[in-house]
Each structure stands twice: as C-alpha cells, then as structure tokens.
Amino acid sequence: MDAVQHVFKGTFIHSTTRCDLEIIENHMLGTDRVGKILFFEDAQIQSRLSQKWGFDESNIQALGNNEFFMPGMIDTHIHAPQYTFIGIGMERPLLEWLEHTTFPTEDTFCDVELARNMYNTVVYDRVKPIITPRFAISCSERLLNKLGKLAEKHDLHIQSHISESPAEIKEVRRLFPDYNNYTEVYDRNKLLTNKTVMAHGCYLTNEELCVFRERGAAISHCPNSNISLCSGHLDVRNALNHRVKMGLGTDVAGGYSISLLDAIRKAIETSKIIFMERSKSERDNNETQNKQQENMKPDEVNEDTQNGPMKTENNHNVLSYKEAFWLATLGGSEALGIDHITGNFKVGKEFDALIINPEAKDSPFEVNSHVSKEEMLQRFLYLGDDRNIKSVYVAGICVVPFPSNT
Ligand code: GUN
Ligand code: FE
Numbered sequence: 001m002d003a004v005q006h007v008f009k010g011t012f013i014h015s016t017t018r019c020d021l022e023i024i025e026n027h028m029l030g031t032d033r034v035g036k037i038l039f040f041e042d043a044q045i046q047s048r049l050s051q052k053w054g055f056d057e058s059n060i061q062a063l064g065n066n067e068f069f070m071p072g073m074i075d076t077h078i079h080a081p082q083y084t085f086i087g088i089g090m091e092r093p094l095l096e097w098l099e100h101t102t103f104p105t106e107d108t109f110c111d112v113e114l115a116r117n118m119y120n121t122v123v124y125d126r127v128k129p130i131i132t133p134r135f136a137i138s139c140s141e142r143l144l145n146k147l148g149k150l151a152e153k154h155d156l157h158i159q160s161h162i163s164e165s166p167a168e169i170k171e172v173r174r175l176f177p178d179y180n181n182y183t184e185v186y187d188r189n190k191l192l193t194n195k196t197v198m199a200h201g202c203y204l205t206n207e208e209l210c211v212f213r214e215r216g217a218a219i220s221h222c223p224n225s226n227i228s229l230c231s232g233h234l235d236v237r238n239a240l241n242h243r244v245k246m247g248l249g250t251d252v253a254g255g256y257s258i259s260l261l262d263a264i265r266k267a268i269e270t271s272k273i274i275f276m277e278r279s280k281s282e283r284d285n286n287e288t289q290n291k292q293q294e295n296m297k298p299d300e301v302n303e304d305t306q307n308g309p310m311k312t313e314n315n316h317n318v319l320s321y322k323e324a325f326w327l328a329t330l331g332g333s334e335a336l337g338i339d340h341i342t343g344n345f346k347v348g349k350e351f352d353a354l355i356i357n358p359e360a361k362d363s364p365f366e367v368n369s370h371v372s373k374e375e376m377l378q379r380f381l382y383l384g385d386d387r388n389i390k391s392v393y394v395a396g397i398c399v400v401p402f403p404s405n406t
Contacts (some may be wrong), residue, residue: 004053005396006031006351009043010063013070013377014344015326018240023373029069030055031351035396040345066359066367066376070325071344072352072392073260074332077159077199077220077249080122081109086253094165094229097254125394126338128157135161136172136185148190157195157337159220160186163208164200165231183208192217197335199249200225201239202232209242218245218335221327223266224255233270236319236327247332248324264324264381271319321381355391356380362387 012024028046030038030053041049050056063069082102089101109115131151133139139147151158163169163182172182179185183204186192194216201219204212212219221234231254239246248263249255257263333343342352358367358376365383367376380388392400 001053001055001059003032004030004038004055004059005033005035007053007055007060008063008069009046009060011068011373012040012345013068013373015071015322015330016344018323018326018331019320021322021325021377023068023377025373028060029345029351031396035350035394037345037347037349037351040347063355064357064359066373067355067357067390068373068377069345069353069355070377071329071342072354072394073328074247074336074343075250075258075260075263076197076218076247076332076335077222078122078252078258079254080119081106081115082253083118083122083258086258087256088253090228090256092229093167094231094254095167095171097229102253126341129154130157130159131191132158133160133191135164135168136182137168137175141176141189144185144189144191151193151195152190155195157197158191158193159197160191160199162186162198162201163203164226165229166203169203181205181208183211187211187215195337197247199251200231200234202226202234204239206238206242209239209244212244213242216245218247220247220249220251220335221267222249222251222255222263223270224257224262225249225251226270227266228256229254233274235274236267236271237274237317240323245331245335246327247335248327259385260328261381261384264321264328267327268319268321268324275316275318321378325377325381350395351393352395353393354389356384356388357390358384358388360388360390364388 007028007030009028010026012027012029013021015021026043027040028043028049029040030049032038039049039053082105085101085105089097092100109118131147133144133147136144150156169182172185176185179188183192186196186198192211192215196215196217197220198212198217199220199222219234219239221236223234226232226234236246248260248267250258250260250263252258255263330339330343333339333341341350343349345353357363358365358380364385364387365379367379371379389400391398
C-alpha cells in the first residue's frame with residue numbers, strides 16, 4: 001500500500017458527456033497519497049490489481065449492496081457573505097433586494113474578523129483569486145476596463161452577473177448607452193473569456209449566447225434564485241443548443257437553498273415551465289392563425305399552420321435528470337475550467353466523491369429489491385437529502401463524517 005491511499009469497491013455513477021450517464025457496477029477505484037485516482041477497473045481483475053498496486057483484501061473498502069459513489073456536486077455560484085441572511089427577505093425583486101437586504105449586510109464585512117469567520121464556514125479548498133465585478137450596474141466603464149486588463153495580465157478567472165432581471169437590463173442600457181447589449185459591456189472590456197463564469201443569463205439573446213460560445217465563457221444557471229427573486233427563467237435547452245459551457249449555482253442568498261440537489265430539481269422544473277409556456281403560446285398562435293384562416297380564401301392558407309395545435313407534444317425536449325446530474329458535476333467542472341481536476345471518476349483526476357446510501361436510517365424515500373440502480377439514482381436526485389449522503393471525499397480525504405467523529 002505504498003503508492004495507494006484508498007481502495008474502494010462497488011457501484012460508481014458518473015457522467016462522461018452531457019447525455020452519457022455511466023452506471024458502473026462491481027468496480028474498484030484506488031487513490032494515491034495526494035488524492036488522485038490511480039486506477040478504476042473491473043473488480044474481476046482484483047487479484048491482478050492487488051499485485052500491481054500492493055494492497056490486500058483487508059485494505060478494500062467495499063460499499064453496501066445498494067450504495068453507490070457519485071462525483072461531488074459543484075456549486076458554480078454562491079455568495080459567502082450572504083449566508084448570514086439565507087432564507088430571509090425574499091419578497092423583493094432583485095434590485096430592491098440588493099438595496100434593502102444585501103448591501104447593508106455585506107457592509108458589515110468591512111470587519112475583517114467577521115469576514116474571515118464567515119468565509120471559513122462557507123468556502124472550502126481550491127480557492128483561487130477571481131476578478132469579480134459585482135455586475136455592470138455597480139461598476140464604471142473605467143473600472144470594468146481596468147479589471148479586464150488585470151485579468152488578462154495575470155490570466156485570472158472572472159465572475160459576475162449578467163441579464164438576470166428586466167429592471168437590471170434596463171438600468172444597464174441606461175448606464176451604458178454606447179454598447180449594443182449587456183454581453184458587449186463585459187466583452188469589450190475583456191471580461192468575457194474562457195475563464196469567465198457569468199451567473200443567470202435569463203434574458204441573453206441568441207446573438208449574445210453565440211458570443212459566449214465564441215469566447216468559451218460559461219453560464220452559472222441559478223434556478224432557485226431566478227424564481228425566488230422573480231428574475232426570470234433561463235432557457236437551459238437553448239443555451240445548451242448554443243453549446244455554451246454551463247453549471248448549476250445556488251446563488252445563496254438570492255437562492256434560499258445551499259443544496260445542489262435543490263438546484264438540480266429547480267433546473268428540471270424551470271425547463272418544464274419554459275416548455276409549457278412555449279407550448280401554450282404556440283397553441284395560442286395557432287388558434288389565432290386558424291381564426292384568421294377561417295376568414296381567408298383557400299389559396300391564401302399557410303401550409304405551416306395546418307398541423308394542428310398539439311404538434312409541440314412531439315417536441316418534448318425538457319432537461320432530463322441525466323443532463324441535470326451532468327450540470328451538477330462534470331458540466332460545473334467544465335464551466336469553472338477544472339474538469340481536468342474533478343467532475344467524474346477518470347484516472348488522474350482527484351477523488352471528489354459522495355457515497356450515497358438509499359437505505360439510510362430515516363431516508364426520505366424507499367427502495368426495494370425491484371428498484372434498479374438507475375431508478376435509485378433518480379429517487380435520490382428527486383427525493384434524497386443529506387441523510388442519504390454517507391460520506392464525502394474531497395481530493396481523496398474523507399471530510400464527512402469527520403474522521404474524529406467516527
Ligand atoms: N447582481 C448583483 N449582485 C447580486 C447578488 O448579490 N445576487 C444576485 N442574485 N444578483 C446580483
Ligand atoms: Fe449571485
């Protein structure tokens with residue numbers, strides 16, 4: 001066991017691409033002394049693996065029958081100082097919420113000791129410097145310009161907010177009349193790069209999404225916040241069709257939940273709401289056109305509108321649970337530019353993982369012998385909570401439960 005730190009055996013579930021969810025049973029995964037994945041192989045070759053890596057049966061940590069590993073979930077957008085007022089004052093829309101609740105609380109963080117304590121509560125490892133203009137409204141053009149240059153000079157990550165709410169966009173238009181759109185405000189000031197993550201983007205046009213795609217900039221989709229602050233809905237399908245990098249964010253405290261499981265559920269539900277709204281407006285349009293056509297002569301009738309009002313049923317293209325799982329794991333790591341380090345169980349990446357136990361004491365959902373692993377994962381994503389999360393590993397180190405508590 002010189003080179004090997006841990007050897008795990010059991011079922012592993014991870015994404016390899018947006019649509020490819022792999023459920024890998026009876027596998028063995030070994031980590032090295034710095035928490036990287038050394039091997040990930042079929043347990044049928046256990047004796048060969050144990051010879052090669054120098055471990056024996058007693059070193060193997062085997063999962064229970066219905067337990068499985070999944071990659072740690074990645075929150076691509078959260079405000080550490082806002083954790084103090086999570087779940088409070090959610091009745092206001094974005095700009096009023098900022099003025100009334102957020103800014104006064106954040107002002108108290110000029111007390112460095114207070115700030116340090118809060119950041120230690122919320123922020124974990126892997127912290128890197130990141131250029132963070134709050135959003136265009138709170139910056140002058142000169143500041144944006146200087147920040148863009150600073151990011152370029154030091155090759156830094158960049159994060160901000162974009163096109164979150166209609167009132168915000170209106171204000172940006174007023175403050176930056178020389179720019180064609182919100183995206184251009186960041187882009188012309190070098191703040192839209194392949195190291196940029198912009199939160200929300202609910203109202204980005206297709207033209208703006210194309211600029212995101214060209215620059216390699218990512219969107220952090222924060223559905224809880226978008227609903228809680230009545231900001232709007234991101235059309236996640238459209239953004240994915242534009243091949244924009246994307247992950248999920250809690251946006252605490254614009255979003256009231258710290259849970260990525262909540263973000264997964266709300267991302268799926270938002271996509272369904274958009275689908276229903278679109279179907280309704282298509283039906284309404286068809287009805288209007290049908291009424292108009294009733295008054296037309298036969299040779300004026302438009303062929304495209306003759307397929308009946310329910311044609312959208314055939315185009316049921318809502319976000320699948322597999323895609324939402326990908327967004328919460330590999331998609332998030334791609335958005336943050338850390339997919340070479342984390343996001344799934346590829347050899348060479350760090351071992352960031354959760355052990356999920358669907359049969360945990362007080363589990364919020366039930367499983368029986370007829371439930372497949374795939375169905376178990378779906379139930380966990382829709383119904384599970386931290387009672388089902390038996391362990392958390394970050395870079396090969398068990399952080400939940402803390403070793404001292406076991
Ligand atoms: N836009 C500018 N600042 C903020 C913030 O703190 N939260 C959210 N949701 N949007 C913002
Ligand atoms: Fe935010």
